Amino acid sequence: MTARTPKGTAAQTGAAPRGRGPSAQAAHRAERDGSDGAFIVPGLPARGRVPPVRRLVMVLGDQLDAGSAAFDDFDPARDAVFMAEVPEESRYVPGSRARSTLFLSAMRHFAQALAERGWRVHYQRLDDRAATDTLAEALQAAVDALVPGECVMVEPGEWRLREAFSRHRAAPRLLPDRHFLCSHEQFAAHAKGRRQLRMEFFYREMRERHRVLMDGETPAGGQWNYDAENRKAFGAAGPGAVPPRAGVAPDAITREVIALLASRLPDQPGHAERFDWPVTRAQAQAALAAFIEQRLPAFGDFQDAMWTGEPWLFHAHIAAALNLKLLDPREVVAAAEAAWRAGRAPLPAVEGFIRQVLGWREYVRGIYWRAMPGYLEANALDARQPLPAFYWSGEVPMACLREAIGQSLAFGYAHHIQRLMVTGLYALLLGAVPREVHAWYLSVYVDAVEWVEAPNTLGMALYADGGVMASKPYAATGRYIERMSNYCRGCRFDPAKSTGEDACPFTTLYWDFLVRHRATLSRNVRMALQLKNLARLDAAALSAIAARAHAIRANDGVPPGAGTTATSTGADADTAATPGIAPATDAPGASPRPRGRARATSAGTRPTNRRLFE
């Protein structure tokens, strides 16, 4: 596969600045103040103060790609770029502090880099006196001030914004998004005539079309999928030395954004104290290189494993950079494949990673655009329970949820299995309202954008789409979490128990879920084994389970009398001190579970997770 090289900005690529416009336009260039690189790209001038522009290029916060179609034929002498920060984008779901910081800081860095190239950039800041509330209003204000001959933009990645801009008075010309490896037309062709879509078939087509991990006409190594060799749990000793995270210290622009958000949107959930995400293309490329070098070799083995106090493990942490378009998926896939061909990473790890980027990421986008706009209202299991308040605080006695939510609020990050099989699984089993769960995922993660978040949340985690994304609900007891992590060791509950004071709420709610949805699930042959096991429970057990499940629901998702925090999580001192991650304290009356049993179940690094994901 040949990586498409984004043109990049001068600051990103080191290219010499291209032409400059006439002097009136030069007055609207950014100028560094010579000290800390503070952000000073100008806002909009009064109408008539600058010559009208030939073409106005509107760039959204997740379109930070200087090689996008919007910049084809960009003429710095006659064209201008417009970007806007608007309150509405942090408000339509309660965007977390980390997520808003990432978007605004990355936008400002991108605008500044374009301006340093000599391009005319107008930028509406959140705190500009005349700042508009919405992106559509911002574009109108720009059109009024700059009177462009035409407006262009890359098609928005979100249905809500595509609607807003396709009906906009300024009639911006929407250009195809070349970032993705599968166009809308190609996905439609794949889906045509299929009763049921499955990622695996889509992924194979993508491998063939883009010549990724192919040896002639056959898949590299003779297999399409190496999952059988992946997805192990850590042994009792845990992950061992995890490579240190290649974080980026906030610069002046990021610090300014953090301060701005603290004053303008003080009620945002989550934190930015530990913010260290890449906000430029160069930083994103460095993060990718660090992953390929240090973590990719172990990615396959441990992509599903979880460990207390270890938020980063062997994952790439590049979803946000990809989704903002700081990284191109072609270069990500090419770098992983090159590592295997050079003998620096094993094939199962590389294939497993490429499947996520070339397969899942493109597939969920295809599903999103086929299923919208109705998708956000999907609620196939008629789930009605409000999302528990602890999702917004992390204060909860269940150790696994405390870890996953705590790190999500602190860093804006949790890996796939934490999202799917901890926070997502609990919401599924509890019967939480899909729309509320969707809002939570869209809020807290730095990589959250609707086209990828919604199919993962509503489809994969909650089965709210009735089986479009997943062939069966990902329902499991606490035993699954026990197998794939050490969370249960530090928890007051017992994953093997479904009733009684120390029964694991996941396990209780799992059986209750099967009972509540027995009629629907019995139509799915992939649920046959689980329903067969359900049939073994006697009436007394079922009634005790129902009573405890009811009590959990009535107590906002927490077993009554369990308090908020539980036993030591075993989190390292660093993480325990992190805002949003509950400190490792013993709650009154908590009885730490014996460590021996967890050791017995997680000894060795064997594949433990295959059946769920086949």
Ligand SMILES: Cc1cc2nc3c(=O)[nH]c(=O)nc-3n(C[C@H](O)[C@H](O)[C@H](O)COP(=O)(O)OP(=O)(O)OC[C@H]3O[C@@H](n4cnc5c(N)ncnc54)[C@H](O)[C@@H]3O)c2cc1C
């Ligand atoms: C309920 C739920 C919500 C999610 N919401 C988002 C979201 O808002 N934004 C987002 O980018 N991903 C989302 N995912 C997918 C996945 O969890 C994240 O992409 C991943 O955890 C990001 O971390 P990473 O970069 O370290 O990924 P890695 O584990 O290192 O994976 C590498 C890359 O593969 C891609 N990828 C992996 N899994 C998926 C997937 N299921 N769908 C699409 N792309 C995938 C991502 O671009 C990711 O960066 C969600 C998953 C679930 C179960």
Ligand code: SF4
């Ligand atoms: S016992 Fe249950 S609630 Fe506690 S960590 Fe394990 S799965 Fe989570």
